[in-house]
Every structure is written in C-alpha cells, then in structure tokens.
Amino acid sequence: MSVEFGKQLVVAETSIPGLLVVDMPVHGDSRGWFKENWQRQKMTDAGLPDFGPVQNNISFNDAVGTTRGIHAEPWDKFVSVATGRIFGAWVDLRDGPTFGTVFTTEIDPSRAVFVPRGVGNSYQTLEPDTAYTYLVNDHWSPDAAYAFLNLADPTANIPWPIPLAEAEISDKDKQHPALADAAPVAPRKILILGSNGQLGRALRAEYGDAPHVEYASRAELDVTSPDLDSARRWRDYGTIINAAAYTAVDTAETPEGRAAAWSANAAAPAALARIATRYGITLVHVSSDYVYDGTSETPYREDAAFSPLGVYGQSKAAGDLAVATTPRHYIIRTSWVIGDGNNFVRTMASLAQRGINPNVVKDQTGRLTFTADIARGIRHLLENEAEYGTYNLTGDGPAQTWADIAKNVYRLTGHDPSRVTGVSTTEYFSSVVGPIAQRPHNSTLDLSKILATDFIPQDSAISLAEWLVHQRGGDF
Template sequence: MNELSVEHTPIPGLLVVRLPLHGDARGWFKENWQRAKMTELGLPDFGPVQNNMSFNATRGATRGIHTEPWDKFVSVAAGRVFGAWVDLREGDSFGTTFCVEVGPETAVFVPRGVGNSYQALEDETVYSYLVNDHWRPGVAYPALHLADETAAIAWPIPLDSDEVEISAKDRANPRLADVTPMAPKKTLILGGGGQLGRALAAAFPDAEVAGRAELDLGSPEAVEAWPWGEYAVVLNAAAFTAVDAAETPEGRRTAWAVNATAVARLARVAREHRLTLVHYSSEYVFDGTLTAVNEKGHPEDEELSPLGVYAQTKAAGDLAASTAPRHYVVRTSWVVGDGANFVRTMRSLAERGVSPVVVDDQIGRLTFATTLADATRHLVGSAAPYGTYHVTNAGEPLSWYAVAREVFAACGRSADDVRPVTTEEYAAGKPLAPRPRHSVLALDKIRATGFEPEDQLVALRRYLED
C-alpha cells in the first residue's frame, strides 16, 4: 500500500497523486478524492461540482487532446490508461508534455488550459474525472492532434495500429503550430475611477476595469448577467466614502447599498464561480478606543465596533466579503492617491497662503494608494493565506495636524502656519459623523507574508514632489 503523496510535474500546476489501495481477496478500496488530506499535501481546493465517467470497451481506445476551461481530477475506476497532457496555456510552458501510466493507485490533477488525453491499456477500462464547472454545450476550447510531432507523445499502442480507436473529431484536431493558446482568466477592477482604482489599474495593467456604467452592482440582474466565468480575481475598490453624507437619509441608503449589499452580491458570485475576491475596508470599523492599550494598533481580529453609518456599512461589508471562500479583506486608513484627498487639500491651502486649523487628537497613518495596490498584488501573486489584512504605510503614527505641518513644510510654508484644534472644537456646529480617535492599524500580519510597507513620510515627500 502506497502512502498518499502529491508529485509535481514539468507542467506548472499539473500534479500526480499517489493513492493508497486497501486490498484483500475481495478486491480493493481507495479514497479517490479526500479533500482534507489532499489539500494539506498541496492539491488545490478546486471545488468539484460534477463527476463524469468514460467507459472504454476495448484496449486501444484513445481520446483527446482536449483543453477544457475548468480544472479536472482524473483517475481510473477499473483498468489502466496511458495518460498524456500538453500545456496549451499562454506562457513559457506552452507545448510542455507530460505522460504517466494511471491505474487505480494514481490520480492526476489537471489545471484549466492543459490538454488532457489518454489511451486505454486494458479492456473495459473506466476513466473517471471530477470537474469544477458544469459541462455545457457550445463552449469552444483548444484541442491538439494526438500525433502532433512537437508534443511527440510516445503512445504505448501506436496510433496507426489496428487496435487503436480514435474519433473522427480527434483525427481532425490541429497541430501545435496552429493552436491558439488558452488565455488565463482575467482580473476585474471595480470602482476604477477612484484613487485606489487608478492605482490598481497601474499595478494590474492587464486587468479589466469596470465602473458603474459597465457593471451596476446595485442591479441584481446586471450582476447575474456578467460573464464571471472569464475572471479569476475581482478587486472591489467600489465604495461610498462620504462619511458625513452617510448620516443623511439619502446617504444612509446609498452607503448601505454600495458598502454592504453590493459586497454581499460579490461574495455570492465569488462562491459560485470560485473567484478570489479582494475587498477594501476601513479603520472606521473600529471605534478607536483599544489602541490605547495596544501600541501596535488595531489587530485584524479585534472585534468590530463601528461608530457612525459609514462605519457600520463598512463593517457589514467586511462580514459579507469574508463569506467568500477565497477572500482578502484589506483594511486601510487615510488613503492618498490620484484624486481629492487630505494631502492635496493641505498643499492647495499652503500654495494659496491659507493658514488652516487641523485636528490634532485623531491619530493614524497615511496609506498611499500605490502602497495599497502593491500590497494587493503581493497578496494575490504570492498566494498568501486568505483572510483579513491591515495595510497602511509604515512609520510613527501621526495626527492630521502633524501631517498638515509636514505638507506645509514641504511646500515652503512654515509648519507653524497650521494651528491645532481638538475634534470637539472642530466639530462644533457642524453635521459631522463620529470618527475614531485612534486609527492606527497593526501591520504584523501583512509583514509576515513578506510585504514591507514604505515609511509614510518618505512616501509623502515623493508624492508632493510628483
């Protein structure tokens, strides 16, 4: 009896699984698919939804090479096959071939875009495969001729033998030089018009960007009709960020629709289509009181305690996004990018000779949109564990007042031209939403993945120079 093991192959993502057989005089038993054990050994948790069987009456039946747009887990229930796979995906591994004999003790995980084929080595062979999407008619995908000279598959039974049975369709498949490689699934950026959306578009230049005109997340019909099967990753930068307006009747409804209900729709889509959902949240989900006893800032697992309507909708969005099996909830604070923000406002005031009053008792760190986009690319690209991460720039926490002084000094104005004021004094007579006093987010978890945020003052000076 072999031990359960997973072996890599020259084709990226194509894995050979060795299965223990438990046998006696009556025959054998095996765990053909065992999610917990196999994923622990590195097999993708690919979420099979359909199990297919192919019966091959006689030795020599030969099928393929077909490249379906889904992942497969292939094995045999009876008999033996010679399995052959050719990478037909875009990229450096295009055309790479791998072959192995498959009996009851062997299974193979076949990633989307890798051509799959086999030849029955025994009569009455039963070939089984799990797939993670439902078969549907009319879906076109690449195929390759079984005798392609470049792939040069050494079929145990020669293809011109009288024993070999090949369908007319497979005999008509093209050679490798005529195959159009399968493109990878795409990345979709939602909310591309904002500061973060623009930075994400620069960090993911091949991504597709959709605003409300292209995809209205408030419309269940529009969400249902979107071709989600074409995507692997969704970056949700769409948000209602008017903190004070969220306290009004109209703003309250909009904030809940965009920050919570739409996120729940995306999480459902991510579950159904096995997408990675990246959702961006805010330090506003905390009331800002526990940082006083935690000098590193709010940890990811701190209990949610939102103060105002905006904060409550963001907290609800966090909970909704976390229901997607493959999710990154990225909380951040004090975002600065290409658009209206606090730093640009202070620079404008400095250039116009205005001397502002700025609150000095709200403490946090700036987050440059480029840093947030780089962290996103790192999380997705490094396959970091799914979950919630805090991302800001690094450095000693500052107050808004201290940030304003840095901006004024960088613009050639005296830092003393900025005057401090308490939150209560600033809010007097104004319809302002409550704000957390301590917005510092702990960065230990994102650092543990290998991402080191840049110091906020270094990034600030470069931003002002640019």
C-alpha cells in the first residue's frame, strides 16, 4: 500500500458547498506510519467545522471493487481511510440550487473528506483489505430522514474506475432511485419560540410558511417546562430563535412576578443553551437595554458591563450570560420595542384620537425598535453566518425621549403635539399605587457592530411614520 508522507494539514473547498477535502500529515518509517485522524484544535484552526463527533465507525472491505452508497444522512461525517485506497464520490442531495452537484477524489490515509449533512456519500475500493472509517456527530435513528441515489444514475454520471457491472454492490444499493426521483434532504429546522408575541408575529411575517420553519407559542412549547429536554427531537433543529420572555417590568418587582421573570428570562434560556450545546444548534436570544442602569453618557456598546436596576433587567442579564455559554449563539440586544400588539405608539395614537392630553416621560432617552427590523436583522445574521456573539439592534437615527416620540405620534396622526406634556419619571409615577421598577435614563445602544455586518436598520422616525400609515383606518 502506498501512502503519501510529509503533507501539510490543508483544508480545501470543493464544488459542493461545505464538502471539504483535507490533506493530512502522515509520519512513517520502516515500522509503518502514524497520523492524527482527528485533532480538534489543529483541524478547526485549519478550517474544518467543529462538528462534535459522537461516534466512530469502520467499514472493512476485503476485495477491490467493493462499492457502497450513495447515502445521505441527517448528520455530518468525517471520512478517511485507515488502510488501503478508495475512489470517493459525493452528490449534493440537499434541497437547493446545488442539488445534484458531484465531486470525486481518491483517498488514501493521507487524505480525508468532511461531508456535511445531506450530501450523499459513496466509495469504491481500489485496494484489497481497505478499512474505511468515518466519524459522525449523531447516532443512527429509525426516525431520521435519509436520502439515497443510484450509483449508476446517468445524470450524476460518476466515473467509477471499476465498471459497476464488475463491482461488488449490495442488492439494496442497486435499488436506490435516480436523481430525478430522489427525495432532497431538507435543511435542519428553525424553531421560533414565543411565536404569538409581537416579535414572534414579526418573525412569522419574515419567514412565512417555509417548510423547515416551525413556530411554537407558549401553549405549544413552554420554555419553562422541566420537560424541555424531551419536548422535541432536538437533533433535527439547526436554529432556535427565542422570542419568548417575561416583559411585565413592574410586576416583576412582586414576589409572584419575580419568580416568573427569573423562570422565563433566566432559567429557560439556560435550558435552551444546554440543548443548543448538546445538539450543535445555533441559539438566537433577544436581550434588553434593561441590563444597563442607563447612567452612561454615550450609547452602550455590546461589551458594556451589566448593571441592571430591577428584577426584569437582572433576569435578562442572567439569561444573556447563560446563552453566551453555548458556542453558536446570537444575543440580540434591543430597546423600546414596537410591533403588532399593545405598545407605546398604539397607546399614544389612541389617546390622541380620543382627545386626551397625556403626561409623558421626558428624561428617558433611546430609540424605538420595530419588530420587523429585529426579525430582518436576525435573519440577516443567520443567513450571512455573521460571527457569533452579541449584537445591538435598534432603530437608527437620533435618540429621543418618550415625550418626543409621543409628540411625533400626535403630529403624524393629525393632532397638535403641544397637547403632550413632558414630565420626569418621578413625576409620572408619583400617583401610581404598587411596585414600580426603576428605568434606565439612557437606553441608546451603539449600532456599529451590526452595521459592520452590512445590516442597515431603518431610521426609527421613518419606521414610526410607516407604522402609523399602516395602522391608519384601524382601531388604535
């Protein structure tokens, strides 16, 4: 058996997206040879994904011409040869524009191939006593979705070195369908939690009825349930977008509210982070400006130290810290959210329409964030595979006070903005009976990081005008 010694560890792309060829260092002498078949740090540094293998399989083949495949499974594989040599053929069976793309190469112990989920894998032995080995990042399951392709498919037109009529092929592999009849492998699913909330409804509008997107309200999947670990077949999901949260800021200051806030905003994200880590899922979690005390004289950057003033902010900060422990995460920090449901803008428009002249807080500063912008930003980060981490995402434009925004609502709905009176936070809550949470006075978030990903949040003043036009004629 010939083995090429002295290669450098090099990872190269192929014509199939995500399928990578790895040249591997093999060290040999008169006694034989040695190689590191999987070395996580070196290989991820070289460009392989950190795919988290959980099982190692070996297929030993006695004769030259043994041919197996073409099989596509719902997990990633790292295939290599321990002894012998093979001709490998891979066909993209994932649903999408590269469906049917073929790549072939020979593999000896000095070469390996990373095969992403949904790419059909096959090989033909070129030497006797060939040991074909593969690492996988999931366990076989009878409930998983598999795809197959006939080895002799004329569309794929794989140039087998040994004609298939002379090869050793199982009867089962001979019965696989042609490419025209092969069932594509769907992408791993996106699960959107809290789908009936303001942001959840915006995410429904953003993703629509895509077959790989699943929506769950609290009634359908309670993120605070102790049975969350077994609530879904989590290995089928690639992304979880957590739009579920406890947002009753003042009620969170009561004994019952405190428990509910910590359960939904801290314990539940921690449970989701554990699930995401175990199954290699990307976790998207929505955070809040309330993790800060609002004393900064400049907009808050993503790396600003937490200093929450009340229970709601404390529970959100704890959730952020938990989510940050999972390798694939996006924490979306936002503020002053407006969407389809009860919100400040709807309230002000209703007051204007009913002839009421409100007192509105003038010493809290920030930017409105419309849920459509948040949904669009989340999708942008995911589809562009932005670097994992925390991103501020609010409307753009000058920071304003609540009183400024209320006056704009009055003006845009054809009412006199002078009917709005600005008051301090202390004055506003002076007559309220019951617990009142402290509010940050500065909720303005720095947008430099998300702008660097080429996402452009809309100016919040423009969003406000468009939102009111959209609602006009409706019932505020």
